[in-house]
């Protein structure tokens with residue numbers, strides 16, 4: 034495989050630069066690769082020409098040809114220690130470095146950077162978070178919470194239209210500037226690789242990978258087709274493997290350059306990963322299997338301070354899976370008479386709520402709190418944390 038400069042930047046150089054900061058928190062960086070900047074980065078003369086009309090902070094020029102990764106990392110750090118916050122990397126684009134994503138954007142737009150920061154902040158502030166399947170449902174809700182608390186968020190989903198719409202809604206609601214949509218198919222290694230690469234270009238590295246994309250097709254042994262079984266296994270099970278493979282690659286580099294730094298991989302699993310589910314074995318099997326992956330990845334990555342855990346939510350009745358007015362499970366169960374005696378959607382909902390000791394479904398907030406706990410807790414890995422209102426208890 035040819036190792037391109039883009040690959041080296043994404044997996045080795047930029048994450049290393051980010052965590053090499055001698056302060057309590059790593060930097061946020063952004064590699065701006067718009068066509069004008071890429072043109073300016075092609076040759077020193079182009080760069081000098083571009084600089085004539087540039088009004089903002091001073092910009093350094095770095096030629097990385099023929100250098101190994103360590104030399105390039107050192108070259109970037111030397112400029113940063115000299116006070117540069119913008120570095121034009123030959124043939125790669127303009128790298129901006131700051132305390133937060135808004136500072137980075139300010140620098141790219143020609144504003145002056147400030148060093149002032151508030152220390153009393155949420156644990157997720159300025160963390161770089163990727164959430165797969167975040168165009169809707171749990172993933173979208175989590176993205177909104179992370180954005181509201183100041184994280185840099187990647188909404189990664191196969192559905193571009195809904196994903197971009199959700200990002201715009203979240204920007205509107207939270208005022209966050211640090212949220213982007215990046216397309217991904219979690220079942221395709223090339224697509225996952227490209228998404229992680231774009232994440233590092235957008236924010237500089239990766240602190241938390243949330244493997245949330247998941248699909249459900251219920252059916253018993255006589256009705257569920259082989260294709261459906263394969264589809265579920267690919268998205269829910271293989272998707273966790275591929276996401277962890279590429280996300281951990283960036284995290285390992287961060288660990289190498291900042292050994293005391295903790296990072297997280299969290300899968301949004303399900304109560305069906307802890308307890309069998311009647312006529313829903315393809316889903317339950319993919320979720321049970323994922324817990325095997327979680328435990329094994331946790332053992333493999335513990336030496337690099339990458340914790341790997343799962344959150345196992347109960348039913349999210351307010352999300353599209355259950356509440357979609359056309360295809361949601363409430364409508365389906367009402368039509369098929371799955372709940373004896375139920376005459377309305379409310380009856381079906383009540384039936385399922387009554388199965389939960391806490392008498393309600395799971396909310397996004399419940400899952401968000403569990404994810405935050407897993408980030409904050411440095412002395413735990415390889416766990417599957419139920420968030421089910423008491424419906425499923427660990428044995």
Ligand SMILES: NC(=O)c1ccc[n+]([C@@H]2O[C@H](COP(=O)([O-])OP(=O)(O)OC[C@H]3O[C@@H](n4cnc5c(N)ncnc54)[C@H](O)[C@@H]3O)[C@@H](O)[C@H]2O)c1
Nearest residue numbers: 166168169170171191192218219245246247303348349354
């Ligand atoms: N909804 C529930 O009641 C519930 C309960 C427990 C656990 N979960 C789990 O939570 C996670 C999210 O569920 P949800 O109900 O919010 O789902 P959802 O159907 O509302 O959203 C899933 C998202 O994943 C995306 N997606 C599907 N295949 C993809 C692929 N190959 N690559 C990238 N993105 C893909 C979809 O486009 C969609 O935006 C899933 O893993 C699910 O198993 C859901």
